[in-house]
């Protein structure tokens with residue numbers, strides 16, 4: 333025993349000397365026990381701080397205010413770690429750490445691995461995770477949305493937790509809370525389903541929720557004051573946000589309520605995707621990362637200040653072993669402890685490819701159908717070379733991770749950065765190739781002229797699972813607002829047809845379709861372009877809109893049903909894309925006409941014919957030989973002479989042969 337401690341001491345001295353010599357090259361800690369290891373008879377606290385000369389644990393009775401009732405020195409251990417084991421029951425107490433670097437003590441911070449916190453995430457909390465489980469949690473199971481674990485079988489619905497229920501006409505009791513989305517059978521005053529039931533009836537497979545890790549921008553201690561934020565400003569990565577909980581002071585309650593919501597989605601066959609923001613923190617200088625290991629977790633400019641590829645003041649350094657380890661352990665924790673079914677990586681282009689592929693490989697070991705996707709871009713320049721980062725142009729290097737296609741998004745409705753710019757559905761000429769590029773999910777296709785695609789001049793996708801097909805998300809104007817602002821002379825009826833045409837393109841294209849909540853009943857945000865803190869009056873889902881635009885809702889639900897029933901819309905690899913999709917090269921300008929060979933992928937619709945007309949007047953298009961039927965719910969096309977059909981202005985056609 334004595335020898336062991338001598339050896340440990342020797343090892344610590346050598347490592348410290350090495351760390352100081354190599355600067356940032358601190359030897360990483362490979363153990364999986366950073367943070368709190370709790371039992372009813374002891375609690376062990378462990379942090380990584382290789383440059384510290386001393387470290388302390390401070391214990392409090394409250395999550396905020398007061399003075400520590402106990403301060404304990406942590407003992408230095410291997411690979412830059414510090415730890416202390418306290419005997420007895422510590423549940424219900426709060427704690428922070430501070431470290432001494434050279435002669436200076438850091439600020440007190442909860443550790444990055446904290447799993448529970450008190451109000452506003454200022455102090456970590458000792459809890460028994462087992463007690464956070466709602467009844468039946470052990471039996472909670474993720475729905476099987478795909479027989480073969482194929483990401484292309486997913487239909488994603490992007491939603492902000494507060495938006496879903498905060499509107500008066502949601503008729504949901506727990507407004508703005510996790511529990512609001514766990515309420516079953518809620519209906520608006522017109523008797524139409526809202527919240528969970530609505531999402532289930534719409535038929536999507538995955539509910540993608542905007543950030544619900546603990547974020548900084550909403551003061552959780554002021555529940556009466558209306559505060560609003562999307563939540564892209566991370567504070568404690570491994571803890572649920574408190575403002576969505578009925579009691580943000582108690583670490584156990586917020587975890588229990590989030591799990592209750594996840595279980596409710598799962599019970600109704602819906603998978604849950606978590607929006608994660610590992611690319612930056614709310615405030616780098618005061619963050620636990622920077623306080624515990626200054627200079628380690630962030631990238632820097634040459635002169636030493638924080639680099640800022642996120643336009644939020646800092647960017648994390650996923651290529652550093654302990655940041656990489658942190659991201660990996662964090663997603664594994666959410667997937668196992670909270671049964672999360674997928675992750676959407678904010679500004680994924682900030683992260684290095686190696687980290688993203690490690691995350692994918694390890695997650696798929698525990699959940700083979702985990703859904704992974706992210707934004708393959710940044711919001712500014714990064715010092716890490718492009719070739720190493722998970723950018724859209726490097727998408728084919730990512731393993732089972734999709735990138736958002738801004739090509740099809742803006743091809744459909746025009747650039748998000750120029751409000752007057754129009755897209756295919758709003759009548760801009762020359763957008764056909766961008767839409768075709770979207771239809772083939774950015775895979776190679778002999779009939780797509782890449783030189784004419786709006787942004788990408790290369791087929792960046794390795795397969796359809798590599799691409800998220802969408803035309804609207806929480807960022808920028810809603811589809812409805814964008815169409816209305818870019819087409820000021822269009823009538824309401826024309827805007828409605830453009831909107832439906834846009835969603836038809838998204839839901840019939842290859843890749844993974846993605847819908848912004850409420851688009852199925854023409855959601856608008858009063859033309860507010862960036863509503864991240866614009867409050868409920870702009871952001872709340874208005875459930876009355878469902879009644880007002882019920883036909884659009886029914887149409888979108890019908891399209892989702894068609895997609896889910898027919899594998900031809902969910903081709904799985906690049907060879908199928910090339911082999912099964914044929915565009916009509918003689919189709920009139922402003923139209924796109926193509927067929928999918930359903931028989932080749934054992935679809936009972938042996939041949940599928942799809943046509944979009946972005947012109948305001950009808951166009952006569954050629955039908956391939958044979959008897960064609962209209963897809964259920966997809967409208968009734970005009971009949972004309974055999975082999976020809978009139979495609980209505982701003983309309984679409986989905987036909988099939990059995």
Ligand code: CA
Nearest residue numbers: 546547548574
């Ligand atoms: Ca918070």
